[in-house]
Structure formats: structure tokens, C-alpha cells
Amino acid sequence: MNDLFAAVYENDFIGFFSSGFSEEIYNQFLYQKYGLTLIISVLLGVLVYYKLMDKPRFARLLYWLIVLLVTVVFNFVFLFTDARSTLKVAGFTFDQEYLSLAIVNALYAAVLFCLLSVIVKFFSINTSKIPF
Amino acid sequence: MPKLYVFAIGGTGSRVVKSLSMLLASGVKSNYEIVPIILDPDASAADVARTTRLLNNYRVINKAVNPNEGNSFFKNKIESLGDVVGAATGESISNEFRLNIADLHGGSFSKFIDYNSLDKANEALVSLLFSKSNLDLSLEVGFQGNPNIGSVVLNKFTESVEYLQFVQNFQAEDKIFILSSIFGGTGAAGFPLILKNIREGFASGHYNEHLKNAIVGAVTVLPYFKLDGDSSEAIQSSTFISKTKAALSYYHKNISGNRSINALYYIGDTASNNYKNVIGGVGQKNDAHFVELASALAILDFADEPTLSTIEGRAIDPKYLEFGIDSIDENNPIISFGNLSIETQKRVKLNLTQLFYTSLYLDHELSKVQKHPFAADEPRLDDNFLNSHFYSSLTAFLKEFKIWLAELKRNKISFSPYSISETTDPEGNITGFSTSNQDIFTFVSGVPKKQKSLWKKIKAAGSSYEIMTGNLNAFAKGKQFANAETKFLDLFTQASETSINEELF
Known part of the structure; x- marks a missing residue:
């Protein structure tokens, strides 16, 4: 699974690869950790919006964007802080790389949130017209 | 028939x-x-003219009723x-x-x-x-x-x-x-x-x-x-x-x-x-x-x-x-639902209250919720629908309904099942009624809102008009309708009944 997520995070289009840094992330099995965290957190965010907040008052784009933002920020912050502390403990010192990978993670969270919304919204009663 | x-x-x-x-x-x-x-x-005669206008509007609206409902x-x-x-x-x-x-x-x-x-x-x-x-x-x-x-x-x-x-x-x-x-x-x-x-x-x-x-x-x-x-x-x-x-x-x-x-x-x-x-x-x-x-x-x-x-x-x-009627307070002779016999209450209480809440909803809420699933899904309850002959007949009928309720309240003996204030023109003719900005489910005289458990409060769609909107969306979910008029009548009948039963009766 680590290989699968590594391929996703390191792809040439919107992924991020930096020799040394990416190898260490891979070796520490962090791609798998961040990938799974990303999927679970986005799924949770989508379910929170479309099931827990499935009420007329929340059927507005604003609330959907808030949940999206919270999910994106969580994934960004989680990867940034976790990768830095994990690799620091292992004795590595990277700088901009954490930020770049965290941005990629946030981007993936946003894309996945939108994709899942399109599917899960059909199971909602009041919020099925959000975001469109 | x-x-x-x-x-x-x-x-x-x-x-x-x-x-x-x-x-x-x-x-x-x-x-x-x-x-x-x-x-x-x-x-x-004005009374005859009002009634015939009302019946003509009723006839237009009735044509849209789903015979299977x-x-x-x-x-x-x-x-x-x-x-x-x-x-x-x-x-x-x-x-x-x-x-x-x-x-x-x-x-x-x-x-x-x-x-x-x-x-x-x-x-x-x-x-x-x-x-x-x-x-x-x-x-x-x-x-x-x-x-x-x-x-x-x-x-x-x-x-x-x-x-x-x-x-x-x-x-x-x-x-x-x-x-x-x-x-x-x-x-x-x-x-x-x-x-x-x-x-x-x-x-x-x-x-x-x-x-x-x-x-x-x-x-x-x-x-x-x-x-x-x-x-x-x-x-x-x-x-x-x-x-x-x-x-x-x-x-x-x-x-x-x-x-x-x-x-x-x-x-x-x-x-x-x-x-x-x-x-x-x-x-x-x-x-x-x-x-x-x-x-x-x-x-x-x-x-x-x-x-x-x-x-x-x-x-x-x-x-x-x-x-x-069942009873009346001689010092304050106003009839509300509680004063009617059980048989009369069974016949009119729920139905009249459904139409009362529907008319309030159309006046105060429908234009704000046109993007909600019940209105936005096909057939749509959009501006075209709101400008249709059916809807203008319906609003004309409901305007008379509101005048009728307000007149019943103003007359003696007063029949006042709802907390409304009649509105009048300069000649004193009733033009309708207004309500307070409170939760709409506090408007039935002598009928307090049902107490709900914490779990039911969490599960509830919200309060006031949101309850109706939630039920409209719930009833519309996955249902097919022949046209917007049938959809409108089906949804509002069911949603108003469920909302009232959840909150009041």
C-alpha cells in the first residue's frame, strides 16, 4: 500500500518528489500513513456534511466550504507536523520539502472531497444540491 | 363518484x-x-362574487390533484x-x-x-x-x-x-x-x-x-x-x-x-x-x-x-x-379547537392547520428555498411554476383563506384557533392576517409544542419553517411526479401533516 500511495504523491503532474526527502518518507512508511489518513479524514468530512449536517439550515455552499476547508487544513497540518517530527527524530533536516508535500496533500484532500461529495450527496435528503 | x-x-x-x-x-x-x-x-352581491371566484380557483387547483394520492x-x-x-x-x-x-x-x-x-x-x-x-x-x-x-x-x-x-x-x-x-x-x-x-x-x-x-x-x-x-x-x-x-x-x-x-x-x-x-x-x-x-x-x-x-x-x-360546541368561557367567548367536540376536532383540526401552515410557508419561506432538493429536482418548483396559472389560482385561494380565518376571528362569536392578528384596509375590510416572528409551531391556540427528548432534538431538521422544509425534502426524495402541480400538492399535504404531528398533535 505504501508503494501505491508513493506513486500517487510522487506523480509528475501534481505530485512532489525530492531526492532524499521522498525516499525517507517512503522508507518510514509515511506515504501509507498520510494516504490512509487523507482518505479517512475526507470520507469523515463528507459524511459529517452530508449525513450529520443533513438539515435545511446547512444546505448552503458556505457550510460545505467550511467543512472542505477544515478537512484540507487538517490534512495539510497533519502531514506537515507529523513528517517534520518523524524525520527530525530520525535525524534528518529538511526545510521547504515538508511544506511542498503538505500542499500536495491538501490539494489531494480538496480534490477527493469534491469527488466524494458528488457521490455521497445523493444519499443526503436536505443537502443533495450542494455544491451543485 | x-x-x-x-x-x-x-x-x-x-x-x-x-x-x-x-x-x-x-x-x-x-x-x-x-x-x-x-x-x-x-x-x-359581494358575498356571491367572492364565493364564485373562490370556487373557480378551487376548480383550477383540483384538476392538478393526483387521483392516486x-x-x-x-x-x-x-x-x-x-x-x-x-x-x-x-x-x-x-x-x-x-x-x-x-x-x-x-x-x-x-x-x-x-x-x-x-x-x-x-x-x-x-x-x-x-x-x-x-x-x-x-x-x-x-x-x-x-x-x-x-x-x-x-x-x-x-x-x-x-x-x-x-x-x-x-x-x-x-x-x-x-x-x-x-x-x-x-x-x-x-x-x-x-x-x-x-x-x-x-x-x-x-x-x-x-x-x-x-x-x-x-x-x-x-x-x-x-x-x-x-x-x-x-x-x-x-x-x-x-x-x-x-x-x-x-x-x-x-x-x-x-x-x-x-x-x-x-x-x-x-x-x-x-x-x-x-x-x-x-x-x-x-x-x-x-x-x-x-x-x-x-x-x-x-x-x-x-x-x-x-x-x-x-x-x-x-x-x-x-x-x-363542547364548552365556552362565558367571560371570554372565543372558540378555539379545544372548545369543539372531539368529533368536530377530528374532522377539521389537522386539515385546517395543514392548510394554515402551508399558506404561511408559501408567504414567508418558499421563495427562499428554491434551491432545496424538493423544489430544485424535476419537475421544478421554480419561477416558471410560481408564475403559472395554477399557482396564481392557489395564491388567490389562499388569500381568501387567510381573510376567512381573520374574519372568523374578528366576528362574534369569535372562532380563533390560531394566534393571528387581522390586517385591514382603510375601510375596515379584512385583507389577511399577520403573525409574530416566533416559531410557527406556537401559533395554534391552546396547543403547546410537544416536548422532545435530546436525541429527537438533535435529529430534528431545525425549528419553525425548517421542520417543514426538512419534511418536504424527505418526501420528495426518490419520488417521481407527473408534473409540478401534482408534486406541489402531494408534498405540501404530506410534509405539513408530518410536521404538525411531530410538533403539535
């Missing part, structure tokens, strides 16, 4: 039909197609006599609810009976029966409290094409109900006359045995209001009681005495309210009254009564009934 022909005679008849149409619009059902036949010589607003069909005849025979007669009386085109009573061309003997007889003021009376605005004139003029109706069509199309399973007041002119004259002709079963040489043996009910409304003015007025309420006594004595012999009627309802009230003394025309516009609502309930009670029968034009085991 069998038909219930409702002869509404005079101003009171029209106002009772108005109350009946409000009940039917709210989803109360009769198991009969209602065919109102409004008989009023005063073509310009068990309960729906406007479910009970209301047709004009012209609709019935047209559907049965293909013939085209007027589809108006108010029928014209032949040869009545204004002018005086003497002109109507062609007094000047009578021979000496008949002229003397007529002069004996009718005073000079009777003969000079203008018929343009009704019979002005003179049943002796009404009985002559209304007899013309039984010679009309419309009455002949009614006689020819009446079926064995159909019923007839006659609405009239006993203390005026038109109704007091018309009721015995119509009944007599029904029992004869004839019209212009055509005989219908079914008509002769029809099950006929009637409500004769006893005095329930007074009129302003002094002894110079053409109609004086001081004569109401004496006229009532005289008419009751006549009915005792010629209606109940000969078993012409299967069910006769007596409804009245101690007249504690004063109406403006207006002799017909556009100015004759009385506030709706609880007695008229009770009379409309009599029609529904009669429709549900299975034990009535007629043999050889005589009623078997006729019934004579009165209407009563």
Missing part, C-alpha cells in the same frame, strides 16, 4: 359554500363530488352543474356556479309579474297579497327580506334549462343538500320551493323517479347576526325572530310534517354582532362567521350519513339535528 348537489340560496348560502370550500381545500373529504348551485337574484389538499372534486351536464351528455351549458333566474333582469317586482297586463280579478288578487312597496321593490339586489316575493321569483328557476338538466342528470346514488337562512328573503323563500320541486321529480315535462326519491338534507340557518339601522331600513333585524317563528311554523307543516326532508340541521347563535345594513350589491359583504363553518360541517355530516332513505317521495326515519 356520486354527486352531492348543494343548493346555496341567498347570501348565507354563498357564505356557507365558502366555508365548505375552505374545508375541502384543507383536505377534508366527503366521498361525493360537490356540485354547488348558487341561487341569488343579486348578481352583484389518498390525502391531498383540494382532493374533493367541486364541479359546476355545467361541468356535470357537459361530462354526461356533451351538451354545453353555462359552467358558472351561480345560476341565472329566467326573466330576472333587474326592474321591479310588478314588472316581473307583468302586473300592468293582468286582468281586473288577478290584479285585485295580487294587490291583496302584495303591498305597493312590494310591487315597486327593485329585484336587482334580491328580495330584501320579503320571502313572499322570493317564492314567486325563485319559482322561475324551476322552469330554467339548468334545472331541467339537473333533473335529467340526477342519479340514484346522488344526494341533495339545501343551504338557506330562515330569517331573510331569498333563502327563506327558496328552501321550501326547491324542496317541493325536488319531491315532485318533474321539470318541463320530464320526470325522474330518482329525484323524487332523492336523499335530501338541508341546513336552515337561524338568526346569528343583527343589522345596524333604524325602522326606516328596508331590512330590520328586529323582524328576524318573528320571521323565524313564522317560517318554522310553516316548515313544521310543509317540510318536517310531510316528511319531505331526510335530514334537517338547525344552526344558529345568539346574535351579538352587528353588520352594516347594506341592501345587496357590492357592499353586501359580511365577515365569515362560525355558524357558517358549522353549517358547512352539517353538509359533511349529511354526506357521511348512511342510514337515510326515501320511498315514494317521503323520507324514512328523517333526522333533525343541531350543532353544538
Whole structure:
């Protein structure tokens, strides 16, 4: 699974690869950790919006964007802080790389949130017209 | 479906039909197609005009009702006599609810009976029966409290094409109900006359045995209001009681005495309210009254009564009934749902409240929720729908519904089941009502909101209008609708019922 997520995070289009840094992330099995965290957190965010907040008052784009933002920020912050502390403990010192990978993670969270919304919204009663 | 022909005679008849149409619009059902036949010589009477407008709007809305839906607003069909005849025979007669009386085109009573061309003997007889003021009376605005004139003029109706069509199309399973007041002119004259002709079963040489043996009910409304003015007025309420006594004595012999009627309802009230003394025309516009609502309930009670029968034009085991409420506070005589008997509450409480909340929702919320699934999914309840003939008929009807509720509240005795404040124009005519900005589920007088567990509070769609929106979305989910009109009626009927049951009853 680590290989699968590594391929996703390191792809040439919107992924991020930096020799040394990416190898260490891979070796520490962090791609798998961040990938799974990303999927679970986005799924949770989508379910929170479309099931827990499935009420007329929340059927507005604003609330959907808030949940999206919270999910994106969580994934960004989680990867940034976790990768830095994990690799620091292992004795590595990277700088901009954490930020770049965290941005990629946030981007993936946003894309996945939108994709899942399109599917899960059909199971909602009041919020099925959000975001469109 | 069998038909219930409702002869509404005079101003009171029209106002009772108005109350009946409000009940039917709210989803109360009769198991009969209602065919109102409004008989009023005063073509310009405001109360008649309001009722016919209301019925025309009802008819437009009813066409959109899903026939497979068990309960729906406007479910009970209301047709004009012209609709019935047209559907049965293909013939085209007027589809108006108010029928014209032949040869009545204004002018005086003497002109109507062609007094000047009578021979000496008949002229003397007529002069004996009718005073000079009777003969000079203008018929343009009704019979002005003179049943002796009404009985002559209304007899013309039984010679009309419309009455002949009614006689020819009446079926064995159909019923007839006659609405009239006993203390005026038109109704007091018309009721015995119509009944007599029904029992004869004839019209212009055509005989219908079914008509002769029809099950006929009637409500004769006893005095329930007074009129302003002094002894110079053409109609004086001081004569109401004496006229009532005289008419009751006549009915005792010629209606109940000969078993012409299967069910006769007596409804009245101690007249504690004063109406403006207006002799017909556009100015004759009385506030709706609880007695008229009770009379409309009599029609529904009669429709549900299975034990009535007629043999050889005589009623078997006729019934004579009165209407009563359960209780009233003498110091504060206002009727709300809690004052009605359990049977009456069962019949009207939920349905009227559903229509009440629907009308509030359309006024205050619908335009804000057009992107919600129930409105945005096909067929859409969008701007096109809001500009449709159906929706304009519906809003026109609901405007009258709100005026009706506010008038019932303002009148004496006051029927005030909801916490509303009536709004008026500069002349004092009611234009509708306003409500407070509180949760809408606090608006039913004497009925507090249900207490909910914490879990139910969390699960709830929200409060006030959000409850309705949540239920509208829930009922629309995954359902197919033939068109926007059917969808609208189905959704609002179900959502309002569920919302009320969750929050109140």
C-alpha cells in the first residue's frame, strides 16, 4: 500500500518528489500513513456534511466550504507536523520539502472531497444540491 | 363518484359554500363530488362574487390533484352543474356556479309579474297579497327580506334549462343538500320551493323517479347576526325572530310534517354582532362567521350519513339535528379547537392547520428555498411554476383563506384557533392576517409544542419553517411526479401533516 500511495504523491503532474526527502518518507512508511489518513479524514468530512449536517439550515455552499476547508487544513497540518517530527527524530533536516508535500496533500484532500461529495450527496435528503 | 348537489340560496348560502370550500381545500373529504348551485337574484352581491371566484380557483387547483394520492389538499372534486351536464351528455351549458333566474333582469317586482297586463280579478288578487312597496321593490339586489316575493321569483328557476338538466342528470346514488337562512328573503323563500320541486321529480315535462326519491338534507340557518339601522331600513333585524317563528311554523307543516326532508340541521347563535345594513350589491359583504363553518360541517355530516332513505317521495326515519360546541368561557367567548367536540376536532383540526401552515410557508419561506432538493429536482418548483396559472389560482385561494380565518376571528362569536392578528384596509375590510416572528409551531391556540427528548432534538431538521422544509425534502426524495402541480400538492399535504404531528398533535 505504501508503494501505491508513493506513486500517487510522487506523480509528475501534481505530485512532489525530492531526492532524499521522498525516499525517507517512503522508507518510514509515511506515504501509507498520510494516504490512509487523507482518505479517512475526507470520507469523515463528507459524511459529517452530508449525513450529520443533513438539515435545511446547512444546505448552503458556505457550510460545505467550511467543512472542505477544515478537512484540507487538517490534512495539510497533519502531514506537515507529523513528517517534520518523524524525520527530525530520525535525524534528518529538511526545510521547504515538508511544506511542498503538505500542499500536495491538501490539494489531494480538496480534490477527493469534491469527488466524494458528488457521490455521497445523493444519499443526503436536505443537502443533495450542494455544491451543485 | 356520486354527486352531492348543494343548493346555496341567498347570501348565507354563498357564505356557507365558502366555508365548505375552505374545508375541502384543507383536505377534508366527503366521498361525493360537490356540485354547488348558487341561487341569488343579486348578481352583484359581494358575498356571491367572492364565493364564485373562490370556487373557480378551487376548480383550477383540483384538476392538478393526483387521483392516486389518498390525502391531498383540494382532493374533493367541486364541479359546476355545467361541468356535470357537459361530462354526461356533451351538451354545453353555462359552467358558472351561480345560476341565472329566467326573466330576472333587474326592474321591479310588478314588472316581473307583468302586473300592468293582468286582468281586473288577478290584479285585485295580487294587490291583496302584495303591498305597493312590494310591487315597486327593485329585484336587482334580491328580495330584501320579503320571502313572499322570493317564492314567486325563485319559482322561475324551476322552469330554467339548468334545472331541467339537473333533473335529467340526477342519479340514484346522488344526494341533495339545501343551504338557506330562515330569517331573510331569498333563502327563506327558496328552501321550501326547491324542496317541493325536488319531491315532485318533474321539470318541463320530464320526470325522474330518482329525484323524487332523492336523499335530501338541508341546513336552515337561524338568526346569528343583527343589522345596524333604524325602522326606516328596508331590512330590520328586529323582524328576524318573528320571521323565524313564522317560517318554522310553516316548515313544521310543509317540510318536517310531510316528511319531505331526510335530514334537517338547525344552526344558529345568539346574535351579538352587528353588520352594516347594506341592501345587496357590492357592499353586501359580511365577515365569515362560525355558524357558517358549522353549517358547512352539517353538509359533511349529511354526506357521511348512511342510514337515510326515501320511498315514494317521503323520507324514512328523517333526522333533525343541531350543532353544538363542547364548552365556552362565558367571560371570554372565543372558540378555539379545544372548545369543539372531539368529533368536530377530528374532522377539521389537522386539515385546517395543514392548510394554515402551508399558506404561511408559501408567504414567508418558499421563495427562499428554491434551491432545496424538493423544489430544485424535476419537475421544478421554480419561477416558471410560481408564475403559472395554477399557482396564481392557489395564491388567490389562499388569500381568501387567510381573510376567512381573520374574519372568523374578528366576528362574534369569535372562532380563533390560531394566534393571528387581522390586517385591514382603510375601510375596515379584512385583507389577511399577520403573525409574530416566533416559531410557527406556537401559533395554534391552546396547543403547546410537544416536548422532545435530546436525541429527537438533535435529529430534528431545525425549528419553525425548517421542520417543514426538512419534511418536504424527505418526501420528495426518490419520488417521481407527473408534473409540478401534482408534486406541489402531494408534498405540501404530506410534509405539513408530518410536521404538525411531530410538533403539535
